[in-house]
Amino acid sequence: PNGYDYLSYMNQHSTTEKVDNEDEFYRYTRETKLNSFQRPKIFIPMTIKNVKATFIEKNMFGDNSNMNSILDKYDDIIFLKAMCIVFNSKLFNDLAIILSGEASNGYRKLNKQFLKLVPVPILSTDSQNILVNFYEEISKLRNYISNSSGA
Incomplete structure (x- = not known):
């Protein structure tokens, strides 16, 4: 009371x-972003050696003191999956490493202020569809490997 x-x-x-x-x-x-729990999003850790982006469709909250949560204002799953492929690309990784802050033991800090500096392409619908196909194929392979290894 x-x-x-x-x-x-x-x-x-x-x-x-x-x-x-x-x-x-x-x-x-x-x-x-407490209200983002049920929204689709991309997670990118803030402490990195290499950028690792993960797409989550729903029911996940990232501790934003150590995790960047990237949301789309329209919750466009196709767009987010395509951007996940872009964020996991070598070119994006190399640019992010250059623009990130230094941390210890070879790690870099990719806080939001650094992440915002990394240029990203404007994707056409055709490009999004191509990248989403890559995303889906990678997901299938990952599931196949996971299910076949007994892990």
Whole structure:
């Protein structure tokens, strides 16, 4: 019962900068994407040696203190799968490594501010379809290998 009073008081008197998005908890000072759990997304870890992008269709939340979550405003699964292929490409990886920050032991920090600097192509519908076919083939092979190894 005292929780509401406390939170109301803190909201009125706190001088900490707050996120303005009404979908975010009022005390968070950076974007958290808490409302993205059921949305399709691409995850890219922030601490990398090489970029590894993973497409997740739904029901997954990434700890955004160590994980970049890339969302599409239309939740376009085709677009996200195509971009996952782009993010896993050697060219994207090489550019990301150049633009990322240094970390220890050969790792790089690919926080959002660095990730935003990496140029990405504007994909035509035909290009998206080609890349999605690659994505689907890779997924089939990965599942085949996983199911055949007994792991």
